[in-house]
Amino acid sequence: VLEVEPQIIEQFVRSGEVKLVYRHLSQIGPASELLAEASECVADQGRFWAMRTAIYAGQGDLYDNTQANVALLADGLGLSGEALNACLAAETHRAMVQADNAAAKAEGIRTRPVFRINDQQLIGAQSFEVFAQAISAALGR
Amino acid sequence: MIARVLGVLCIAGALVACGSAVGPAAERFATPPPAATTLPSATAEQAPPTTVVAATEAPPAAPAGRATAVPQEENGLQTSRTAEGYQVLGNPAAAVTLVMYSDFL
Numbered sequence: 001v002l003e004v005e006p007q008i009i010e011q012f013v014r015s016g017e018v019k020l021v022y023r024h025l026s027q028i029g030p031a032s033e034l035l036a037e038a039s040e041c042v043a044d045q046g047r048f049w050a051m052r053t054a055i056y057a058g059q060g061d062l063y064d065n066t067q068a069n070v071a072l073l074a075d076g077l078g079l080s081g082e083a084l085n086a087c088l089a090a091e092t093h094r095a096m097v098q099a100d101n102a103a104a105k106a107e108g109i110r111t112r113p114v115f116r117i118n119d120q121q122l123i124g125a126q127s128f129e130v131f132a133q134a135i136s137a138a139l140g141r
Numbered sequence: 142m143i144a145r146v147l148g149v150l151c152i153a154g155a156l157v158a159c160g161s162a163v164g165p166a167a168e169r170f171a172t173p174p175p176a177a178t179t180l181p182s183a184t185a186e187q188a189p190p191t192t193v194v195a196a197t198e199a200p201p202a203a204p205a206g207r208a209t210a211v212p213q214e215e216n217g218l219q220t221s222r223t224a225e226g227y228q229v230l231g232n233p234a235a236a237v238t239l240v241m242y243s244d245f246l
Contacts, residue, residue, distance in 0.1 A: 019231035025244040035245035116240040
């Protein structure tokens with residue numbers, strides 16, 4: 001994600017040809033569900049995509065003390081860790097995140113990551129070249 | 142006596158003339174009274190455009206638990222949500238949609 005996605009963004013998203021849509025999976029259990037909730041709490045502060053990148057970059061520190069460490073990530077983005085904690089305590093987005101995971105399951109998503117480029121599905125991490133080829137095909141090039 | 146009658150008629154005529162001149166002006170400039178006969182019809186006439194504006198400005202209804210879709214921007218790219226409430230980065234009208242199903246761990 002951290003290597004390939006910036007290339008996709010610069011080559012296809014910034015031009016307006018492609019949009020990215022993120023679907024939450026919480027297959028790992030409570031910690032991954034909490035992180036999905038945290039990302040939505042941060043979305044309330046307008047920084048979902050920046051937080052998502054920060055979570056992936058700091059993933060190794062998030063298996064333990066997940067809530068405290070994700071609050072530190074929010075602080076690092078200049079956001080309110082206090083607001084994040086309040087949002088998590090209120091379970092503001094829990095039902096939504098759980099519904100996202102259930103909807104993905106209902107769509108046949110059994111592993112992660114999975115990508116859909118219009119009608120084409122890619123399972124597992126892929127190189128930029130694979131994405132570029134699939135996107136170009138979808139664009140009719 | 143005749144002079145007194147003429148005087149009274151003259152004053153009455155002046156008042157009528159004055160009244161007819163002041164009446165329309167009062168209607169034009171005075172604060173409209175809460176007239177039950179005109180206000181409801183005026184309100185009814187204005188209601189449709191008000192409703193249309195509200196409908197066009199109102200964000201699409203988001204599924205329960207999702208924040209209202211307010212277009213924003215991150216890193217120079219538009220951010221929004223799909224009709225279902227999923228996070229979107231980039232042009233909402235882009236020809237190609239890259240959906241990413243992922244977990245944070």
